[in-house]
Amino acid sequence: MPTTKIFGTESAANKAIGGIPTIHYFDFLSRGRGQVVRLMLIDAGAAYKDVRYSFDEYPEQKQTGVIAKMNPTGNVPIVEMPDGKILTQSYPILRHWSRLFGAYDGKTEEEKYFADVICDIVIDWRTLFLAAFFSANKAEDYPKHKSGKRKHFLDALERHLKSNDLSSRGPFVIGKEITYADLVLFQIMHDEELTRDGKKELQNYPRLAQLASAVEGRPNVKAFLESDAYLG
Ligand SMILES: N[C@@H](CCC(=O)N[C@@H](CS)C(=O)NCC(=O)O)C(=O)O
Structure with missing residues (x-):
């Protein structure tokens, strides 16, 4: 079973992106593509739900489980938003949230x-x-x-x-x-x-x-x- 923890407190930054996101990623320390997605939320002061899969349980989830259902490529990170929207691909997620925050992607x-x-x-x-x-x-x-x-x-x-x-x-x-x-x-x-x-x-x-x-x-x-x- 993946572990789930809440990080932070719901804030205006959550409002800007549509609530508290649930991030599905490996249980891989504070590392990887999933961590940079978390890091933007941390920097912005937004709360998130952190769902972590062990490297052992991931392959089954990728084949037939929740990961397979949410992401056609079967990769993580995957973000679920409270309205049911699923976000995939770490760099597009970062750019998407930058636009919603009106920050993090420069002005000119x-x-x-x-x-x-x-x-x-x-x-x-x-x-x-x-x-x-x-x-x-x-x-x-x-x-x-x-x-x-x-x-x-x-x-x-x-x-x-x-x-x-x-x-x-x-x-x-x-x-x-x-x-x-x-x-x-x-x-x-x-x-x-x-x-x-x-x-x-x-x-x-x-x-x-x-x-x-x-x-x-x-x-x-x-x-x-x-x-x-x-x-x-
Ligand atoms: N372009 C994707 C790459 C996703 C990706 O390859 N994620 C890795 C983890 S960092 C993964 O899912 N590895 C497991 C696998 O490919 O089976 C992104 O940036 O989200």
Whole structure:
């Protein structure tokens, strides 16, 4: 049986998105595509219902269970809204809620475009990260990923953030305002364990370290990271 917990208290942020969402995802610490969906709600001060499936019970749910019924691809995260609407695909969910919040996706066309650019790079990075991290041959594949593709994405993102006119104002992707792209980028750095130990593995990437610290310093995110709800 999946576990279900409520996080937070219903707020105006819930009203903006149509109530308290139920997020279906793996019981995978505070990591993964499901966590970045949770992270936007945490940052916005919205309550959510957190339904977590163990890696053992998921395959059956994906084949014939509740996951199969809700999502044609059988993937998680899946979000159920109180009016019965089902939301799938993590990045479209983040963009959808950004529009409903009237925040998190920049104001100008240039800002929106650049947030999407950074998000797209992270999508590519996450796909390769997961393939290596969950590989049957992880002992060989993950170190190879770290020195190969991961380094390539870190180099490219650092260069983008340092050279783009909006980003160079910092600390976020488009400057002073946070966007969903910051959450997405923070989450992959977190999941690759680059934000721990004083961010020592980001020492050659000062702009990325600055962005990670700025996300961690958001009041609601900080409170979450310091709470028992944060699972690592
Ligand atoms: N593009 C989808 C990808 C969803 C996806 O691949 N989710 C993974 C977990 S992060 C999953 O469902 N893995 C289990 C499987 O594919 O069987 C999204 O962003 O939501």
